[in-house]
Amino acid sequence: MSERQFLNLGGVRSAADFIDSLRRLGVSLPCDEEVVAGGDSPLAQPLRAGDALIGNRFAVHPMEGWDGTADGRPTELTRRRWRNFGASGAKLVWGCEAVAVRHEGRANPNQLLFGPHAVEDLARLRELLVEEHRAAAGSDDGLLVGLQLTHSGRYSRPDGRPEPRILYRHPVLDARLGLSDDYPVMTDGEVRAVVEDFHRAARIAQRAGFDFVDVKHCHGYLGHEFLSAHTRGGDYGGDFENRTRFLREVVEGVRASAPGLQVGVRLSAFDTVPFRPDPAASAPGRPGPGVPEPFDALLPYRWGFGLDPLNPLAEEFGETARFLSLCRDLGVRLVSVSAGSPYYNPHVQRPAAYPPSDGYLPPEDPLLGVERQMRATRALKQKFPDLVLVGAGYTYLQQFLPNVAQAAVREGWVDSVGLGRMVLSYPQLPLDVLGGRGLRRKLICRTFSDCTTAPRNGLPSGCYPLDPFYRETDAAARLKQIKRGRTE
Numbered sequence: 001m002s003e004r005q006f007l008n009l010g011g012v013r014s015a016a017d018f019i020d021s022l023r024r025l026g027v028s029l030p031c032d033e034e035v036v037a038g039g040d041s042p043l044a045q046p047l048r049a050g051d052a053l054i055g056n057r058f059a060v061h062p063m064e065g066w067d068g069t070a071d072g073r074p075t076e077l078t079r080r081r082w083r084n085f086g087a088s089g090a091k092l093v094w095g096c097e098a099v100a101v102r103h104e105g106r107a108n109p110n111q112l113l114f115g116p117h118a119v120e121d122l123a124r125l126r127e128l129l130v131e132e133h134r135a136a137a138g139s140d141d142g143l144l145v146g147l148q149l150t151h152s153g154r155y156s157r158p159d160g161r162p163e164p165r166i167l168y169r170h171p172v173l174d175a176r177l178g179l180s181d182d183y184p185v186m187t188d189g190e191v192r193a194v195v196e197d198f199h200r201a202a203r204i205a206q207r208a209g210f211d212f213v214d215v216k217h218c219h220g221y222l223g224h225e226f227l228s229a230h231t232r233g234g235d236y237g238g239d240f241e242n243r244t245r246f247l248r249e250v251v252e253g254v255r256a257s258a259p260g261l262q263v264g265v266r267l268s269a270f271d272t273v274p275f276r277p278d279p280a281a282s283a284p285g286r287p288g289p290g291v292p293e294p295f296d297a298l299l300p301y302r303w304g305f306g307l308d309p310l311n312p313l314a315e316e317f318g319e320t321a322r323f324l325s326l327c328r329d330l331g332v333r334l335v336s337v338s339a340g341s342p343y344y345n346p347h348v349q350r351p352a353a354y355p356p357s358d359g360y361l362p363p364e365d366p367l368l369g370v371e372r373q374m375r376a377t378r379a380l381k382q383k384f385p386d387l388v389l390v391g392a393g394y395t396y397l398q399q400f401l402p403n404v405a406q407a408a409v410r411e412g413w414v415d416s417v418g419l420g421r422m423v424l425s426y427p428q429l430p431l432d433v434l435g436g437r438g439l440r441r442k443l444i445c446r447t448f449s450d451c452t453t454a455p456r457n458g459l460p461s462g463c464y465p466l467d468p469f470y471r472e473t474d475a476a477a478r479l480k481q482i483k484r485g486r487t488e
Helices: 015-025 076-087 118-137 188-207 222-227 245-257 318-329 366-383 395-410 421-425 429-434 450-456 474-487
Strands: 047-049 052-054 058-060 098-100 144-150 212-215 262-268 275-277 290-292 311-315 334-338 388-391 416-419
Touching (some): 212 245, 212 334, 245 318, 318 366, 395 421, 416 421
Parallel strands (some): 144 212, 212 262, 388 416
């Protein structure tokens, strides 16, 4: 199996042809043939989130940065990315970046950190973003800027090597990480200390001028792992109440210590078992298509969230709905809906034609992955019309992203269209869409996954294929060597 067996989006010339292709593939996505520009566009309509007014329906997803200093401070590369996020014209900026609440919870040695200089560093980053947004969009009216608070948990690499902080023993992921049977599990006391770190980070974010903080519950990191901690004992595992105690304690503490600061949650709304390259179709440096790890002996499956324990390849939204009900009860109105994890099922979390260096070839047409995420968001939006839901998975749609995004907002599938990888290659896309200028095809992300492969190999964050700034760097030459070495 290879990407050439799937629909080549780059060769589809019109929205009408794309709609026909979707129909032939059996993929059910909303898609408008014509994209409306200006104030009449569904994507230009304001959106209310509590007391805040968000000026349009584009959002920038938070992404993990790999270009800070060893002590967690921003560099010029970091500042450049934040300027681009502001220049996008998106009126909801969901954190720009995952910022670690403590050193041991950093996902990489160059991730931003809530250290001694965090207030001034983060305030300046926000100022740069707002200045650039004002220059590009004409006004910062309706701009809502948040900051994602994170602890990487099982995927912590604060000093460049894996230093997992786990909540329970996972029969597949422990083996992948080489964890011994006596590898320590975080104690309830250690969890409570992390809760206090989140409170401290929220106070810093408020002092730096951010409108909200995101209590991250996605992609296999610590907050997400709480939701699947069925086998954990103590106060933070077992039943639903205990598995959501972390969320409640963090949110309640933020309300008490940073009054007036809004809280959002980015959530992996569903998961599936870990995948691996098919051993029968793989060769050294050439991974085959993804297949699920054997799980027959693990049923009922007790190490996931938002899935059917008797068929863990299928989504099940009962607990997801309970989680969103809890968010509503806690006064959380902003929810960014994602899925899965980039570490163990990237085709679910980030549909792409080309795999990252540590991934596998897509086991399905990536359009099916887009559909899966969009339909999940639609189902949750129907249950929770009062929550503001940000959707994901849109980048793979490439030049037809505006057509699908417009239809999804118009038909009520989602409130705001989130962009991640696309903003690295083409930060001006929202303004070009809203201004009716047409897309610049040479900037459209084609999901080469270099923005994942590079950081996984210790190189800075960025779009190496399409952004000339990164394409001409020594890091780009090093990335080519790394990729060549994996295929020779």
